[in-house]
Amino acid sequence: MAHSVTDHQSPLPVSEATVLALPPSDQAQDLSSRWTAVDSLLCGAFAGAVAKTVIAPLDRTKIIFQVSSNRFSAKEAFRFIYCSYMKGGLLSLWRGNSATMIRVMPYAAIQFTSHDQYKRLLGATRGQALPPFTRFLAGSLAGTTAVMLTYPLDMVRARMAVTAREMYSNIMHVFMRISQEEGIRTLYRGFTPTIMGVIPYAGITFYTYETLKKMHAEKTKRPQPHPHERLAFGACAGLIGQSASYPLDVVRRRMQTAGVTGSTYVTVLGTMRAIVTQEGVIRGLYKGLSMNWLKGPIAVAISLSTFDITNDLLLKMHQIGFSAH
Numbered sequence: 257m258a259h260s261v262t263d264h265q266s267p268l269p270v271s272e273a274t275v276l277a278l279p280p281s282d283q284a285q286d287l288s289s290r291w292t293a294v295d296s297l298l299c300g301a302f303a304g305a306v307a308k309t310v311i312a313p314l315d316r317t318k319i320i321f322q323v324s325s326n327r328f329s330a331k332e333a334f335r336f337i338y339c340s341y342m343k344g345g346l347l348s349l350w351r352g353n354s355a356t357m358i359r360v361m362p363y364a365a366i367q368f369t370s371h372d373q374y375k376r377l378l379g380a381t382r383g384q385a386l387p388p389f390t391r392f393l394a395g396s397l398a399g400t401t402a403v404m405l406t407y408p409l410d411m412v413r414a415r416m417a418v419t420a421r422e423m424y425s426n427i428m429h430v431f432m433r434i435s436q437e438e439g440i441r442t443l444y445r446g447f448t449p450t451i452m453g454v455i456p457y458a459g460i461t462f463y464t465y466e467t468l469k470k471m472h473a474e475k476t477k478r479p480q481p482h483p484h485e486r487l488a489f490g491a492c493a494g495l496i497g498q499s500a501s502y503p504l505d506v507v508r509r510r511m512q513t514a515g516v517t518g519s520t521y522v523t524v525l526g527t528m529r530a531i532v533t534q535e536g537v538i539r540g541l542y543k544g545l546s547m548n549w550l551k552g553p554i555a556v557a558i559s560l561s562t563f564d565i566t567n568d569l570l571l572k573m574h575q576i577g578f579s580a581h
Contacts, residue, residue, distance in 0.1 A: 304364025399458025
C-alpha cells in the first residue's frame, strides 16, 4: 500500500520520510517479545519480593514448627513470634529474609516469565485463556523450571530460618559450611519432594487464578478485574494450591534441615514414614497448615496481583512511549 503511494506521488521530504518510517514487521515483533520477557522478569521479581517480605515472620514461624516435633497451635505460634521479638527485637522476625529475597526474586521472576512463555508455546494469545488442562500444565511447568534453577537458595534460606545467628552469619557462610561439612550434594537435599510438591502447587495455583479471571471477564464483560478482585482470586488460588501440596512441603523442610536438627532424613518415603510414626498424619504431615492458611493466601494474592498490576502498568508505559515516537 505504501509503495503504491510513493510510485504515483512526489517523494516526501527527508524530515517527513524519517518521521513516517517504521521498522520491518519482524523486527517490531522481535522488539515486542524482548520487552515482554524483560517486563515479566522485572515484575515477577518485584512481586515475589513484596509478597515474601510481608509474610516473612509468619513464614519463619511455620518453618520452625515444621522441622521440630513440637505440637503446633496458633497460641504457640504467636508465642514464638512474641518471644522472638522480645529476645532479638523487631528485625529478628525477618531473620533469613535476605536469603529469602536472594532466592525468591529470581524464583518469582523465572516462574512468571516461564509461565508466560509456556502459555504462548501451548497456544495462548493475549486476552484468551487456555483450555483447563493446558492452564494447569503451564503453571506446573513454570513452577518446575523455577525450582530447578533456584533450589540451593531455598535450602540455604531454610537453614538460616531455623538456626541462631552464631551458627550461620550470612548466606555465603551457609554455602561454605554446608559444602565443607556435609558435601555439595546436601545443597540439593529435599529436591525430590520439592519437585513433587511444586507440580500440583504451581499448577493448581495458576490454574485457579487464571480460571477465576476468565469467569470474571465472562460475567462482568470487563477485560481486567479490579485490584481487590485480583487479591481475592489470588487468595483462593493460594489456599487451594498450598493445601493440596502441604505434606510434601513438610517433608522438604525436614530433609533440608536434617543436618542441623540431628535427624537422619534421607528419602521422601522414609521421611514421611518417620513423621507419621512419631507424630501422626494430621499433627505431623499437616503441622502448621493453619498458619499456612493465614500467610499462604496473603502471599499468593499479593504476588499474583502485584505481578498483574505492574505488568499492565509497564505495558501502558510502552504503549505511551510508542505513541510518542
